[in-house]
Amino acid sequence: MPVLPLPKNFYQRHPAAVAPDLLGKLVVRQVNGATLCGRIVETEAYGSDDPASHTARGMTPRNKAMFGEAGCAYIYFIHGLHYCLNVTARGDTPAGAVLIRALEPVSGVATMQKLRGRTSLPELASGPAKLTQALAIDKSLYGHDMTLPGPLFIAAEPERPAGPPLAVKATPRIGISRATDLLWRFVLVGSECLSKKQPV
DNA sequence: TCTCAGATTAACT
DNA sequence: GTTAATCTGAGAC
Numbered sequence: 001m002p003v004l005p006l007p008k009n010f011y012q013r014h015p016a017a018v019a020p021d022l023l024g025k026l027v028v029r030q031v032n033g034a035t036l037c038g039r040i041v042e043t044e045a046y047g048s049d050d051p052a053s054h055t056a057r058g059m060t061p062r063n064k065a066m067f068g069e070a071g072c073a074y075i076y077f078i079h080g081l082h083y084c085l086n087v088t089a090r091g092d093t094p095a096g097a098v099l100i101r102a103l104e105p106v107s108g109v110a111t112m113q114k115l116r117g118r119t120s121l122p123e124l125a126s127g128p129a130k131l132t133q134a135l136a137i138d139k140s141l142y143g144h145d146m147t148l149p150g151p152l153f154i155a156a157e158p159e160r161p162a163g164p165p166l167a168v169k170a171t172p173r174i175g176i177s178r179a180t181d182l183l184w185r186f187v188l189v190g191s192e193c194l195s196k197k198q199p200v
Numbered sequence: 201t202c203t204c205a206g207a208t209t210a211a212c213t
Numbered sequence: 214g215t216t217a218a219t220c221t222g223a224g225a226c
Binding site for chain 1: 217218219220221
Binding site: 057060061062076077078079080081 | 206207208209210211
């Protein structure tokens with residue numbers, strides 16, 4: 001059965017509302033005939049009125065996607081070595097995005113292992129730069145519309161287990177130096193693939 | 201557990 | 214021209 005992307009209006013809300021809803025969703029990446037797929041277990045929200053966000057100092061050629069349409073990929077290069085993947089999300093704010101920080105590999109694992117040069121499952125995508133490497137994401141996908149079927153999109157989990165609801169926990173964001181009091185990082189409690197161990 | 205190299209982008213002096 | 218940034222992996226202690 002086909003996996004359908006989440007609709008655009010899913011992203012037309014405040015990033016701090018979209019971020020927790022993305023947990024448990026699937027990132028689908030199609031490359032060279034292979035389909036790579038992972039479950040989102042960790043996200044962070046970045047708003048427009050947010051001193052920790054790239055948008056805090058206005059629009060630049062790098063961050064212009066965050067001011068554009070909701071549901072698009074915002075990919076940037078950090079520290080000269082690593083890419084990070086965001087999805088733009090905004091409601092009535094001028095800009096915003098959700099950083100995808102960690103995935104749990106679901107399918108195409110062998111390809112991810114090859115791309116990463118690692119075999120341990122929790123090591124494949126347990127960090128923002130790791131998951132872009134595992135999914136072969138680079139700037140060629142900058143601004144890509146993630147609400148349409150294609151090389152990169154986000155889909156709802158096909159079978160939603162009728163068991164207990166997902167345990168979501170909000171924590172301070174990681175790797176930033178400002179606005180650390182905002183609990184805008186969201187994790188799936190108990191996942192083996194978080195970028196940091198969760199103090200339960 | 202801690203520190204540090206790696207090397208692009210863009211703001212700031 | 215200098216510095217800091219949504220980070221990872223390796224090596225020192």
